[in-house]
């Protein structure tokens with residue numbers, strides 16, 4: 161961040177390609193001691209007998225593989241970071257690699273692929289800026305150096321010679337091509353991010369920074385406190401905070417104090433809660449049920465009646 165030219169270059173390069181985001185952020189919120197961390201541990205089959213209170217936000221990253229169409233995510237074990245990076249980069253050039261494999265030796269594949277990648281890169285830089293502002297990686301035999309005195313962005317200051325960069329790029333691509341990435345693999349790498357929030361009120365002023373519409377929320381509430389006014393207010397606070405960040409248009413989401421209008425809008429909102437919230441009732445073991453309730457127990461009935469969920 162201290163090298164201004166590198167930042168500009170990086171921002172320009174970001175415009176030269178796009179990728180589908182396959183991350184899901186699951187945010188777990190609720191009042192202090194509601195059982196958020198215990199719930200996560202339980203969901204992942206971990207021991208939850210000795211849980212300590214969360215400080216700030218604890219983030220867990222769970223790597224998965226997912227088919228784009230069936231919605232099933234399978235958890236991956238071990239480190240797949242390198243394979244993931246290789247797959248993400250090579251799949252962009254699937255067609256080129258396959259064409260090259262058909263008529264060339266492995267050596268030529270690398271050269272052709274590299275040529276195409278480099279060519280595409282300089283082509284993009286022309287398209288984006290109207291002039292060649294991004295200093296392309298080049299090789300004497302393929303693409304001519306395009307960094308001239310007219311370039312508005314100079315290459316970042318490094319000790320590397322241009323040929324050194326191209327050699328390193330070649331080596332990287334060779335390594336990737338040898339890494340057995342299955343270009344026909346229909347499953348894509350995906351990441352589940354679990355954000356376990358601390359329930360302390362001291363952290364509530366940070367909500368605006370961390371709550372976003374690009375998440376699914378688990379709101380944890382103690383079932384044995386369903387009649388406690390303070391607990392109800394806290395629960396409502398979480399629901400309101402989350403839905404401050406919805407994406408649906410204002411008309412559908414605005415909670416109008418005018419009651420007749422509110423009832424009309426309420427039914428519309430019922431169908432399209434956004435971002436999605438899953439309500440989890442904890443402390444079921446501490447519920448004192450009367451004899452009639454024991455068999456027909458409905459956790460949703462325990463939710464404070466005036467709370468919109």
Ligand SMILES: Nc1nc2c(ncn2[C@@H]2O[C@H](COP(=O)(O)OP(=O)(O)OP(=O)(O)O)[C@@H](O)[C@H]2O)c(=O)[nH]1
Pocket residue numbers: 190191192193194195196197198199208209211212213214215357358359360442443444445446
């Ligand atoms: N009896 C009972 N105890 C629970 C239940 N869930 C959690 N606890 C206990 O409640 C205490 C607090 O649980 P945590 O999981 O740390 O709660 P938290 O919501 O993560 O708390 P903070 O991180 O401080 O906001 C722990 O001692 C847990 O063992 C439950 O369903 N029943």
Ligand SMILES: [Mg+2]
Pocket residue numbers: 196197198212213214356357358359
């Ligand atoms: Mg916790």
